[in-house]
Amino acid sequence: MGVSPQQHERESFRADLDGNVRAHALRCAPIAEALSGATRASRIYGIRRFFGYFREAAGAGWVLLGDAGHFKDPAGGRGIGDAFHQAERLADAVGDAIGSDVRLDHAVAEFGRWRYRTYAEYYGLAADLGVAGPIAGIVPRVVRGLHARGRIDGVLNLLSHRASVLDVLTPARVLGATGGHLLRAPGRRHATLGELGRLATTEIRRRNAMRKPVFQSGPAPRPVQQETPEPELSR
Ligand SMILES: Cc1cc2nc3c(=O)[nH]c(=O)nc-3n(C[C@H](O)[C@H](O)[C@H](O)COP(=O)(O)OP(=O)(O)OC[C@H]3O[C@@H](n4cnc5c(N)ncnc54)[C@H](O)[C@@H]3O)c2cc1C
Structure with missing residues (x-):
């Protein structure tokens, strides 16, 4: 089982690692049900940073x-x-x-x-998916639209790498979701267009980088840094 606290929660998390990991996980009802009666069998490992x-x-x-x-x-x-x-x-x-x-x-x-x-x-x-904080609101809006039309399989195909990003988050869907949101929340116009601009800029930058790849050579710079705090063996 893994949990992903926000960075600002780090110190408070460490103060009661076992309790906080448990509380974080139990906030999700199906996980709480799956964990009912479970006991922790290993120490808790934390990752502060990793390098892709x-x-x-x-x-x-x-x-x-x-x-x-x-x-x-x-x-x-x-x-x-x-x-x-x-x-x-x-x-x-x-x-x-x-x-x-x-x-x-x-x-x-x-x-x-x-x-x-x-x-x-x-x-x-x-x-x-891993970015700190909430993901751009446009993405959940596209996903909700697909769900409403019975096309949520597209999202699952994307997450399981059976479809590409542009097969699912097509420009038409992204613009449609943005337009719909602008009509419903005209007061959020500036924020919504800013979000769309940031998404488009990131996608263009990535696609440009993909044309001329620069590969990491030699060993990775410490790919995963782990801290292994002593567990509080409360159970
Ligand atoms: C926090 C975290 C959460 C993750 N969650 C998920 C998840 O939910 N689902 C998922 O699919 N993936 C997840 N991953 C990623 C996943 O663990 C890895 O991508 C996957 O294990 C890679 O498999 P691999 O066989 O390429 O490498 P590894 O699993 O790293 O296997 C390589 C093996 O080679 C051994 N080895 C290294 N050097 C030598 C050597 N010289 N001689 C002999 N043996 C050697 C290592 O000890 C290791 O056992 C997560 C990763 C992290 C860090």
Whole structure:
């Protein structure tokens, strides 16, 4: 079980780690139900900071999968599935090439391009999901609209990496949700348009960066920094 307190809660959280982790988790009714009668079996680990990175995925005679190739914000809960996704793709790519160095290098290079194209976008999505504070209101509005039209599967497909960001958050849907909100809340015009501008700027910056990737070389700068406070063994 994991909880994500806000940064400003850090010190108060540490004052009663066990109680606060528990209270945070129990605020969500289905989790509270799942945890009813449960006892904590391990110590509590906290992560204060982590660094995302993208390494080149493949070269002559080598290939990197999973976290070895890239690490993104864990808020999307996708790292394990993505590592398997990449392993399956690699197995398909190299299956027929084994036995020929030339074909093998070609196959892993193609895998590397696929990994980059596919995961650069999901990397941005994970960063958006993990950003401190509330996510841009436009996104929940698009999601509510999809839900109302019985199309929530699009969002689930995005979260499970079966659809791309632009398949789901299409410009038409984003503009439609913005227009609807402007009509309903004309007083929020400035804030809503500002939000739309920030989303568009981030997306354009990311897409430009994707055209000329700069990969992390060598070891990642301490990818995950952990603190392992002593648990309060209250149970
Ligand atoms: C806080 C947090 C929450 C997360 N939540 C989720 C989640 O809810 N869902 C999800 O899908 N993902 C989540 N992730 C991400 C997920 O844990 C990783 O993306 C995933 O474990 C990557 O798998 P991997 O096999 O690539 O690497 P790892 O799981 O890191 O496996 C690599 C293994 O190689 C071993 N190793 C390293 N060097 C050597 C060596 N020289 N010789 C032998 N062995 C070696 C390591 O000890 C390790 O066991 C989370 C990550 C964090 C930090």
